[in-house]
Amino acid sequence: MISQAATHPFQIHNFRAYWAARLSMTLAQDAMLLVIQWQAYNLARDAGMNVAEGAGQLAIIGLLQFLPLFILTPFSGLAADRFDRRLLGLLTVLLQFLCAGALLWGTWVGEISLPILFAVSIALGIARGFAGPAFSALSPNLVPKELLPTAIALSSISWQVGRLVGPAIGAVLYAIEPTLPYLGASVLFTVAFISLGLVGKVPQPAMRKDQRPIGAIVDGLAYVGRNKMVLGAITLDLFAVFLAGANALIPVFARDILQTDEIGLAMLASATPAGAIVTGLFFSVRPLKTNVGPKMLWAVGVFGVATIVFGLSISLPLSLAMLFIIGAADMFSVYVRQSLIQLHTPDDKRGRVSSVSMLTISASNEGGDAFSGALAYAMGPVAALVVGGVGAIVTVAAWSRIFPVLRTTKTFDPPDDLLEGGVKRDSQEDLT
Template sequence: MQHPETDPAPQAAPPARHPVQYGSFRAYLFGRLSAMLAQYGMMIVLGWQAYNIARETMGTQGAAAQLGLIGLAQFLPLFLLTPVTGWVADHFDRRLIVRATLLLLIAGASLMALATFEGWVTLPLIFLIAVLVGIARAFNGPAFSALAPNLVPKESLPRAIALSSVAWQSGSIVGPAMGGYIYALTPWGAYATSALLYVVAMTAMLLIGKVPQAARDLTRHPLRQMVDGLSYVRQNRFLLATITLDLFAVLLAGATALLPVYARDILQVGSQGLGHLAAAPAIGAAVTALWFSFRPMEREVGVRMLAAVIIFGMATIVFGLTAFMPHGIAMEVALASLVVLGSADMVSVYIRSSLIQLYTPDAMRGRVGSVSQLTISASNELGEAESGFLAALVGPVTAVIAGGIGAIIITLAWARLFPEIRLARSFDPPDIRPNGAPAPPFAPTAKETTT
């Protein structure tokens, strides 16, 4: 029997430690940011070189089609390898997977630095490196994303996932700006910088010791396990909605894929202007990430994600319309619209990535992460292909504007088809139901159902 007069009051649970207080997570965060900066800095330069080489023998629309092929070359390896890479991330040491792929990327970036310095860059070489990048990303994406939750205790997990998402998104937006600016100064230096950043990422990953990981499932055939990620997403309407929203919206609104066209032939600002254009989304994303670090989002996350994608589409339309504006203001409007685009994209990715990680059990994170990565790559690289090919058919300006309109239409349709998104209230991790499916974030609690 308890005696209120004498028994001590129950102690409140200590507050969760911030993820950066854990050494392994700090190394992971630094390594992931470095790798993403290198990867996306490399990708923008590959596109710029391919477009310029093609323009020597082709018109604007024919050269734009080469940008589409670059995106396709990166997407196809990931598309073909997705079932395997997710299974590998769930069954083998995720640190070793990341390290091996970083070695491959170091080799590719170094080769392009040498080829650019000596002047023997060709379209076939660019496509070969694009395929290599696609293969490396196919394996390190699921391993990287699934590793973060293994480095911190459960109570610190939501912030860890958010920080991991911010590092990935910051690198994906700041990287192109970095690549564009360095290429304007010294073309081979852009690739050399990427190679150096990959080395930094490798060093950071070597600092991470052995981490806990879910036990391997040895009772079922590997081929059956490989399709588990697809089945899990398909059966969970909430995850399906959040993943496919990004897939279709960003697939259509691929304005950044056509930045080389706008920089050279529409706004006529050259490689230095390309750096400015690529930096604009980075500024928007960085400011938004800084805001979240002080004022983390907690409520109405679903509605805010939908709003962010709509704003993303509107900013894309404004960017496309700069082709019809006076030369004196076109560049300023283009930069402003891209800042807004980057900010909206950061909000969307921050929410979506956090929800996907939090609503997936650790044993499935590699396979679900590979499905998520496939859709992200489809929206980015396949989106680049779509934008490039559409630009070749109807012109780059029409392609950008139509893509922005399409993103808005898709978002409104998803809000109606999947009310689960609109009803998502918070990032609070749900309980996992007996069948393995997580309770959706809007589901009533046990207390609510009994009152």
């Protein structure tokens, strides 16, 4: 049961256990992902590939993680609405633990190769495809509605702390011994499994029993399509981050442009989440209350400008500063977007709507990694980021006109006619 007397999410046992599980899982994920990218890029370069061809291998890594997410996300969202979200999360953690074990063994015996890294990337894509909707849809079931924006900020902090510390753990442990990052990830996935198991049974609304699976998926997609607030917020992130994927090219910039080592790599990989954590901590103390839509648009614009400067930089301190700003701006956008999506979506549709949101996040992150790698292969890494940053700024300008509701949204409060089961038929036009 949700404690209605709680004044902060951390006063609720289930949320504390959930938060610890998400933090541990993200730490392990990002430690593994950075090492996978680093191993893939170095294997390519040591095999005689040039910088562009090495970046192409990173594009393949991103694509192989994105494709399973793209294919499975509609079904994983349905699963998060139809089945126990906690159990679904446990299964995804278990699959990721097995991936870490496979990479640990392959690195230990000296048999790690591009095909193995590609195969594990596919499995991780499958696991993350189901984990995203399950974890996102579970969070609102753990806290009262009035604490949800704070819970979202705290949940985002756990994700961003994982993104900050995870790459640092992976890079530093890899510099000591290449097997250690995967051993550490295995331990962290174990902690995540135990923590999520400590979450007690939480209320979850039943789906309509007369609705077939395909109809339920279509129903969730239709809701996103007709709610312009949700659609605009989701797709803004999709196109902006897809075009301006600086993080995907960090191994390229670390080795061949800034010419740093694994410690420099860890610093670069951690700078973006550091900015995000500072922003998330601020919002966990002082939640945003006014002009939320316009501020989100401005944040994405700053994201694009910082990406351009990072692409042009040949100075490690300047590059770190720009990545910090990128993370802060992205976290600002994430905080506003997730709060709007969760508060403007009926609980019985949150799994499917979260799956659409996670699909766009995956398209912008893993799909964006593939796009940035391919663009770097075609025109070089510097030009790729400059073009991507300009594209993000153009996206903001376009979305402010295509979805004027983003410019006019002042608070997180949903419209009065948003019911538990959806939007009143005679009031749907209010959301267009």
